[in-house]
Amino acid sequence: MYYTERLKWVRDCKNITQKEIADFLNIKQQQYARYEKGVNAMPITYLKDICKYLDVSADYIIGLTDEMNPYPKEKWDVLFSFFYKAFISLLVLFILFSIFTLSTTNIIIIALTVNEPP
Numbered sequence: 001m002y003y004t005e006r007l008k009w010v011r012d013c014k015n016i017t018q019k020e021i022a023d024f025l026n027i028k029q030q031q032y033a034r035y036e037k038g039v040n041a042m043p044i045t046y047l048k049d050i051c052k053y054l055d056v057s058a059d060y061i062i063g064l065t066d067e068m069n070p071y072p073k074e075k076w077d078v079l080f081s082f083f084y085k086a087f088i089s090l091l092v093l094f095i096l097f098s099i100f101t102l103s104t105t106n107i108i109i110i111a112l113t114v115n116e117p118p
Contacts, residue, residue: 004038006061010054010068011036024053 011021022032025046035042051058057069 002038003062004036006063007050008036010056010061014054016054021050021053025049 011018018032018036019029022029025032031040034040035046047058047061051061051071055070057065057071059065060068
């Protein structure tokens with residue numbers, strides 16, 4: 001299968017229109033259609049962006065493999081995702097701890113004021 005056929009096949013499988021990819025690349029839909037049909041040669045600079053958008057490896061698009069693997073994530077993307085999830089977890093724990101502490105403090109204050117001698 002030629003790379004143009006693979007571009008079209010992956011795009012169709014993911015229910016993405018030519019216009020959506022063209023907008024992502026900041027080109028006209030007609031220009032992208034010419035790349036996909038093989039009328040014009042697609043600049044190699046678009047390959048990385050298209051692979052990211054379609055979440056497929058460049059090796060699959062250009063025919064080096066028949067396995068449609070996802071686009072490899074960069075190390076920074078993986079690290080950011082990990083730290084973001086850790087931050088959200090800590091934030092939730094902090095909020096829960098704050099709520100528990102405030103309600104416990106309020107209960108103690110109410111108990112002290114109710115039990116004060118006249």
